[in-house]
Amino acid sequence: MKKPLLIILICCCFLTGCWDKRELNEIAITVAFGIDKSDDGGFRVSAQIVVPSAISSTKGAEATPVLLFQADGETAYEAIRKMTKQVPRKIYPGHLKLLVIGEEMAREGIWDSLDIFVRDWELRPDFSVVVSKDRPASEILAVPTALDTIPANKLFEMLENSSDNWSAVQKISLHELLADISSEGKDAVLTGVMSTGDPGEASKEMMGEIRPAVRLYFDNLAVFEKDRLVGWLGAEQSKGFNYVSGNIKSTVETVSCPEGGNVAIEVTKSDSKIKASFNGESPEMEITVKNKGNVGSVQCGLDMKKPESLHTLESLFEKKLTGTIEETIKEAQSRRGSDIFGFGRTIHRSYPDKWKSLKSEWADHGFSDVPVKVKVEMDIQMTGTLLNPL
Amino acid sequence: MKETERISAYQFGVLVFFFTTGTSILAVPAVLAEKSGQDAWLAAVAGTLAGMVIIALYGVLARCYPGMSLFEAMEWVLGRWIGKVMVAVFIVVMMNYASSLLYYLGAFLQTEMLPNTPMPALNLLMLAAVLLGLFLGLETIARASEIFIVMYFLFLFLLFILLLPEIKVENIRPVFEHGAGTIARASFPLIEVFALNTVTMLVIYSVSTNSEKGAGRSMLVGSAISAAVIILLTLLCVTVLGGDNTAKQQYPGYELAKRIDIGNFIQRIESTMAFLWLITLFFKTSIYLYAATLGTSRLFGTGNYRTFILPLGTMAFLLSLTLFPSIIEFKEWRATVGVKLSILSGIVIPLLLAAVYVIRRKQLKRKKVAERC
Numbered sequence: 001m002k003k004p005l006l007i008i009l010i011c012c013c014f015l016t017g018c019w020d021k022r023e024l025n026e027i028a029i030t031v032a033f034g035i036d037k038s039d040d041g042g043f044r045v046s047a048q049i050v051v052p053s054a055i056s057s058t059k060g061a062e063a064t065p066v067l068l069f070q071a072d073g074e075t076a077y078e079a080i081r082k083m084t085k086q087v088p089r090k091i092y093p094g095h096l097k098l099l100v101i102g103e104e105m106a107r108e109g110i111w112d113s114l115d116i117f118v119r120d121w122e123l124r125p126d127f128s129v130v131v132s133k134d135r136p137a138s139e140i141l142a143v144p145t146a147l148d149t150i151p152a153n154k155l156f157e158m159l160e161n162s163s164d165n166w167s168a169v170q171k172i173s174l175h176e177l178l179a180d181i182s183s184e185g186k187d188a189v190l191t192g193v194m195s196t197g198d199p200g201e202a203s204k205e206m207m208g209e210i211r212p213a214v215r216l217y218f219d220n221l222a223v224f225e226k227d228r229l230v231g232w233l234g235a236e237q238s239k240g241f242n243y244v245s246g247n248i249k250s251t252v253e254t255v256s257c258p259e260g261g262n263v264a265i266e267v268t269k270s271d272s273k274i275k276a277s278f279n280g281e282s283p284e285m286e287i288t289v290k291n292k293g294n295v296g297s298v299q300c301g302l303d304m305k306k307p308e309s310l311h312t313l314e315s316l317f318e319k320k321l322t323g324t325i326e327e328t329i330k331e332a333q334s335r336r337g338s339d340i341f342g343f344g345r346t347i348h349r350s351y352p353d354k355w356k357s358l359k360s361e362w363a364d365h366g367f368s369d370v371p372v373k374v375k376v377e378m379d380i381q382m383t384g385t386l387l388n389p390l
Numbered sequence: 391m392k393e394t395e396r397i398s399a400y401q402f403g404v405l406v407f408f409f410t411t412g413t414s415i416l417a418v419p420a421v422l423a424e425k426s427g428q429d430a431w432l433a434a435v436a437g438t439l440a441g442m443v444i445i446a447l448y449g450v451l452a453r454c455y456p457g458m459s460l461f462e463a464m465e466w467v468l469g470r471w472i473g474k475v476m477v478a479v480f481i482v483v484m485m486n487y488a489s490s491l492l493y494y495l496g497a498f499l500q501t502e503m504l505p506n507t508p509m510p511a512l513n514l515l516m517l518a519a520v521l522l523g524l525f526l527g528l529e530t531i532a533r534a535s536e537i538f539i540v541m542y543f544l545f546l547f548l549l550f551i552l553l554l555p556e557i558k559v560e561n562i563r564p565v566f567e568h569g570a571g572t573i574a575r576a577s578f579p580l581i582e583v584f585a586l587n588t589v590t591m592l593v594i595y596s597v598s599t600n601s602e603k604g605a606g607r608s609m610l611v612g613s614a615i616s617a618a619v620i621i622l623l624t625l626l627c628v629t630v631l632g633g634d635n636t637a638k639q640q641y642p643g644y645e646l647a648k649r650i651d652i653g654n655f656i657q658r659i660e661s662t663m664a665f666l667w668l669i670t671l672f673f674k675t676s677i678y679l680y681a682a683t684l685g686t687s688r689l690f691g692t693g694n695y696r697t698f699i700l701p702l703g704t705m706a707f708l709l710s711l712t713l714f715p716s717i718i719e720f721k722e723w724r725a726t727v728g729v730k731l732s733i734l735s736g737i738v739i740p741l742l743l744a745a746v747y748v749i750r751r752k753q754l755k756r757k758k759v760a761e762r763c
Binding site for chain 2 (some may be wrong): 020058121124125126175179182184209267348349350
């Protein structure tokens, strides 16, 4: 008598359904967020949302592949929830690829905008963070792209591709950024995203053109002090920075031959080591960058059959890179508080006792006063399929 | 009346492992890193070493009253009335722990996975499994633990291997920056959850194991393996997440699993980490509730602990929903009330038992001989 009743009761527990179920057609898959300052000083969040029917292979590119929604709020979270007023589905950020922070916002500090992206359970901290230079993030996210019709995906892959093969920009994920901002003696950098032409004129018709007037590209590195953007590193210096921080996977450097003309050298491997030492009470830094590479193209009369030529090229490369890196360091040190190379962290790790006394003045003048020695080594191994130039 | 269930020394060791690992796998690295930053793993070493000493002492204590459970020993050593008071105190402590674990589970699932599911439903799901296990008896629970330990180590091994590419060794430098004092202080919470609460295992130490000598060894081996797991996990947290970041996380172990990304292919597998935690949580809650029901049946002199499973289970369920108004207050509770309960059950009561035993040793031996006749 009792058993059937018990079974019915137990069944009740398991047959009530799922509270947290969400079907694919109930969520708006968000691939990119943009954060700007709103007119009243709050947050303006733009969300790039995929239109599933438009990217399905059967239908082709009839409809626009993504939609951009925007909402203002006193907090980023509020703004995101407010979007439901325009979006019929709930924002689902689990597949977020890119977070674009507007320069204006970044100059005031990004901590407050980032909190929600770390705190929210649905987000995974492995998406990339970039800063939109000179323009609000919402304009960047409104530019349609070809090749990959979802702009966020395209930007993400472009970033990845460029940091692998040109190495002037850097793919920085949210958790790397957080580690940099919160750790002692190291400041953050973020890659800049820009556009050619006026993004306001970008239209879908533009996609019919072979050379669209408005295109997005990555360049420059934004330099942060704590969580505030304080300046930009130019293209050459960005590369210098990446050499120092060991982020070069592969890149190309052009050196001028002694008798005129150029040689392009492909860097295939680059390792850097930052060492701290103490001269009495004052710290000194030593940066050693070890490279391996090949000759990529030769446009001068150097006799490539002779080993000396390679040595000449090596020393030319070393001289050039040393110059670039020294310039980068000078530029960074001119902005007192931004220890983007992590010199402070290096000292902290090797000399924890001495760091205690240096710590308080590091941002003030410690970083900008520290002398830095740069040593570059280059080892050229291959010359491609040709020996002497054509 | 005595419990007739028997588990082997190996099964006992597995239960000790699950019990001592307990909540450590998800949350403990953050607690350690809060005070000691990148030296958290040193705090883990210190905490588990000190914990092992305490657990060894529990083993010595258990040998004083062969063939008896902790509750029987309390009455035997302290006399009927004081003994019963101690049993009652112990039950209260166990019930508190059981319900705090249920709350912890509900809170974790709600923040990381199922935000819209009401907490009673989450707690009840776990509790239902625990109560079913208790009805089936300790032998069944022990056999289940034998099966789960294999899966447990498989997943743990996977986690370690997949995280290897994410390790940045330089994150642990500077080593020993915080000094011995801070590291020792940082390790106290670990000593509490790792060792002091393990006094609960004494409830099933001798009454339910085949050979007591084997059980003593199992207790040490089980907790040693668990110590190794805790140290390794803390080391992983520090090297992968960094010391400062580990301290900021609610569930650093879970964050760790989120970092797994092998070739954009093996990724988003953090649920496996939650699975590891759910297993240990199940066994820890089961043992707490088992101890509470066994103690209650002892308190009222009834032979069958199963009578009390439903009433105490209901109580634990209600307590888990009412004891903690918010996650912050839960953490506060752990740091204040929880610590006091641990000291009471893990230090005061065992010390009292040992002291009185030493004083009354001869008298007790006579009493035992008399009982045997």
